[in-house]
Amino acid sequence: MVPVDFEYVEIARAESPRGELVLRERRTPHGPTALELRANGVFVMDTVETTTERELANRALSLVEQPRRVLIGGLGLGFTMHEVLADPRVERCAVVELEQALVDWMRDGTVPHGPALLADDRATLIVADVAMALEEAEPAAYDLVLLDVDNGPGYLVHDTNAALYERPALQTARRALRAGGALVVWSADRAPALGAAMEAVFGGCEAVAFEVDLQGRSEHYWLYVSRVPSAS
Numbered sequence: 001m002v003p004v005d006f007e008y009v010e011i012a013r014a015e016s017p018r019g020e021l022v023l024r025e026r027r028t029p030h031g032p033t034a035l036e037l038r039a040n041g042v043f044v045m046d047t048v049e050t051t052t053e054r055e056l057a058n059r060a061l062s063l064v065e066q067p068r069r070v071l072i073g074g075l076g077l078g079f080t081m082h083e084v085l086a087d088p089r090v091e092r093c094a095v096v097e098l099e100q101a102l103v104d105w106m107r108d109g110t111v112p113h114g115p116a117l118l119a120d121d122r123a124t125l126i127v128a129d130v131a132m133a134l135e136e137a138e139p140a141a142y143d144l145v146l147l148d149v150d151n152g153p154g155y156l157v158h159d160t161n162a163a164l165y166e167r168p169a170l171q172t173a174r175r176a177l178r179a180g181g182a183l184v185v186w187s188a189d190r191a192p193a194l195g196a197a198m199e200a201v202f203g204g205c206e207a208v209a210f211e212v213d214l215q216g217r218s219e220h221y222w223l224y225v226s227r228v229p230s231a232s
Ligand SMILES: C[S@@+](CC[C@H](N)C(=O)[O-])C[C@H]1O[C@@H](n2cnc3c(N)ncnc32)[C@H](O)[C@@H]1O
Pocket: 044, 045, 053, 054, 073, 074, 075, 076, 077, 078, 079, 080, 081, 096, 097, 098, 099, 102, 128, 129, 130, 131, 148, 149, 150, 151, 157, 158, 161
């Protein structure tokens, strides 16, 4: 394999109680320049391979006839949010993000596509832990709940997120969904324990694999999909 020369240029850096958040450009002579988000030295995402962040939204939106109210856990660089807002059926999109700095970088244009995205008045950004936002949600508040806060249950960005993939938190997510609604969870790897927990809470779970190209390396990312049965 030909070695690839990357040059990294830091764009922004912030400290939070959870550690360091860094936004940097990854430049290569022969490929596109990417924006990269890292938390505590862990790669969170970039702007090159975003098919599954977008598929997280599109798969979920295809499942319900009227996806009026959507909750997204994890802003990241806003690709899931962008797809949700591209759907005219969506009336409200609440995005819950742990890191204030990331929200600021989206608002002030440090992330170049941020201001246009946040100009949509159907969008609300909430700086909080999504587990808490789900606890505080009214029953049946949402048609869709989309979770992409880690590199999956097997590769947590924050250890405290582990509980999010277990039955009590999934039960809370189910309570926040209306009958016929859906929960979709992104994962960088096969996550059988998550699939089993979603199956137990929702009565079913589909695991869908997507082939992705990671800088010339073929891998699979996964979506775990559960539906709340429709009211009869
Ligand atoms: C992989 S990124 C999300 C990518 C996003 N789907 C996109 O399209 O750009 C994960 C995001 O979740 C945030 N996050 C991590 N734990 C969280 C939590 N418990 N509640 C809310 N946000 C969280 C991280 O700060 C990061 O911005």
